[in-house]
Amino acid sequence: MKVAKFGGSSVASAEQFRKVADIVCSDVERRIIVVSAPGKRYKGDVKITDLLIQLADAAIHDEPYDSVLEAIVKRYEEIARGLELSVSSLISHIADDLQQKIDTYRDAPDRLMDAIKASGEDHNARLMAFYLYSLGLEAHYVSPREAGIFVTDEPGNAQILPESYEKLKDLRKRHGVLVIPGFFGYSLTGHIVTFPRGGSDITGSIVAAGVGADVYENFTDVDSIYCVNPAIVDHPRQLKELTYREMRELSYSGFSVFHDEALEPVYKAGIPVCVKNTNNPAAPGTWIVAERNHNDEPVAGIASDVGFCSINISKYLMNREIGFGRKLLQILEDEGISYEHVPSGIDNMSVILRANQLEGEKEKRILDRIQTELQVDEVHIEHGLALVMVVGEGMERTVGVAAKATAAFAEANINIEMINQGSSEVSMMFGVKEEVVKEAVRALYEAYFSSHIHSL
Numbered sequence: 001m002k003v004a005k006f007g008g009s010s011v012a013s014a015e016q017f018r019k020v021a022d023i024v025c026s027d028v029e030r031r032i033i034v035v036s037a038p039g040k041r042y043k044g045d046v047k048i049t050d051l052l053i054q055l056a057d058a059a060i061h062d063e064p065y066d067s068v069l070e071a072i073v074k075r076y077e078e079i080a081r082g083l084e085l086s087v088s089s090l091i092s093h094i095a096d097d098l099q100q101k102i103d104t105y106r107d108a109p110d111r112l113m114d115a116i117k118a119s120g121e122d123h124n125a126r127l128m129a130f131y132l133y134s135l136g137l138e139a140h141y142v143s144p145r146e147a148g149i150f151v152t153d154e155p156g157n158a159q160i161l162p163e164s165y166e167k168l169k170d171l172r173k174r175h176g177v178l179v180i181p182g183f184f185g186y187s188l189t190g191h192i193v194t195f196p197r198g199g200s201d202i203t204g205s206i207v208a209a210g211v212g213a214d215v216y217e218n219f220t221d222v223d224s225i226y227c228v229n230p231a232i233v234d235h236p237r238q239l240k241e242l243t244y245r246e247m248r249e250l251s252y253s254g255f256s257v258f259h260d261e262a263l264e265p266v267y268k269a270g271i272p273v274c275v276k277n278t279n280n281p282a283a284p285g286t287w288i289v290a291e292r293n294h295n296d297e298p299v300a301g302i303a304s305d306v307g308f309c310s311i312n313i314s315k316y317l318m319n320r321e322i323g324f325g326r327k328l329l330q331i332l333e334d335e336g337i338s339y340e341h342v343p344s345g346i347d348n349m350s351v352i353l354r355a356n357q358l359e360g361e362k363e364k365r366i367l368d369r370i371q372t373e374l375q376v377d378e379v380h381i382e383h384g385l386a387l388v389m390v391v392g393e394g395m396e397r398t399v400g401v402a403a404k405a406t407a408a409f410a411e412a413n414i415n416i417e418m419i420n421q422g423s424s425e426v427s428m429m430f431g432v433k434e435e436v437v438k439e440a441v442r443a444l445y446e447a448y449f450s451s452h453i454h455s456l
């Protein structure tokens with residue numbers, strides 16, 4: 001049995017729905033289908049999920065929302081029309097359902113946001129099931145509640161509850177093709193709660209693990225996972241195989257093609273993942289597996305992301321002060337801040353974190369607390385940092401991987417703001433200024449993968 005997830009770009013239009021149907025019909029093993037909400041049809045288009053967020057925001061702030069609600073319903077209508085489905089009742093149900101959610105959760109903004117966001121996948125799964133059924137397939141829409149996807153009650157940030165897996169097993173006994181909406185589950189108290197953005201990948205992985213699928217297929221809009229983001233390097237090298245560990249590091253660090261939180265369920269269940277292209281299903285795609293032969297290729301990929309900052313602290317004799325690190329991290333915990341890395345020296349410590357966590361007065365308050373409670377000599381924040389992550393299972397045992405990177409940076413005249421290697425066996429992190437991050441990635445790509453590169 002295969003579980004196949006179709007991402008937003010794969011279900012963005014009637015034409016894409018047809019490709020999905022062909023893929024489903026071409027293999028009887030594809031028994032469970034997980035769908036996202038309609039995504040972008042072309043560069044510059046708006047995803048349904050983003051329209052739904054606009055709708056919920058407007059409703060929460062008592063602003064007019066008729067035009068955005070209309071735009072959402074129109075997207076589904078266009079898909080249905082393009083598929084020649086007579087679904088006027090299904091389409092009017094979408095408008096009624098959105099309005100009803102707004103009325104029900106008027107005084108609970110977090111609940112309203114999650115219920116509206118989740119409806120993008122929910123309506124699309126109903127439409128997909130209806131379409132497959134119209135083609136003669138025994139297709140059934142299955143809600144996450146019925147499937148048994150139970151999650152923690154953290155709006156927009158749900159995590160799967162372990163008891164879900166027992167219930168999910170029962171899906172194996174069902175007949176026909178099951179169509180499950182991605183991106184959300186239900187709390188034990190019966191509320192809709194969404195996963196983080198891009199979370200349909202997580203639903204697919206949970207369902208694949210729950211039913212013990214032979215493979216979890218993740219259909220998207222590229223032929224494979226590339227060793228760098230194709231928006232930074234033109235036609236980069238395709239990857240045949242990656243390990244779960246490599247993929248988790250790469251997706252956490254910027255490979256948005258597969259959600260980093262989608263690795264754990266399939267990894268634990270030992271289910272291979274195959275990332276494939278809905279627009280070119282004949283291409284072999286990329287396999288994510290437990291082990292790969294990495295003797296010739298110690299580096300698997302280079303990921304990057306922007307929007308980080310570094311809190312830099314110095315205090316003479318910091319090395320002698322037992323508990324300094326704990327007190328520093330306690331201040332961040334009190335402020336609800338999560339951090340990425342903590343490089344340290346004898347009298348210095350830096351904490352690297354996502355800068356969007358420091359909105360409003362938070363930045364000043366944290367700096368004041370560090371200054372007064374830890375009596376430091378100096379504390380300041382450096383903004384505008386990008387992190388570049390070099391990832392590969394074989395790196396640890398290969399001499400000269402770091403030297404290649406530093407030489408490539410030197411040749412490209414890129415200043416390294418910080419390096420962190422060691423705690424993860426499969427990755428090496430470089431901090432650079434945001435303005436030079438693309439050059440940094442290209443320099444590393446050239447050093448590890450190619451001598452002929454065409455930069456975009």
Ligand SMILES: Nc1ncnc2c1ncn2[C@@H]1O[C@H](COP(=O)(O)OP(=O)(O)O)[C@@H](O)[C@H]1O
Binds near residue numbers: 039198227
């Ligand atoms: N290393 C990479 N390899 C392949 N695609 C990547 C990589 N890094 C970023 N991407 C981007 O991820 C996109 C696919 O992910 P996403 O937009 O979430 O698709 P979907 O609509 O299927 O959910 C690709 O179109 C590509 O722009």
Ligand SMILES: N[C@@H](CC(=O)OP(=O)(O)O)C(=O)O
Binds near residue numbers: 009
């Ligand atoms: N639609 C949701 C969930 C998702 O996974 O979408 P996509 O498959 O388009 O990344 C989002 O945009 O976040």
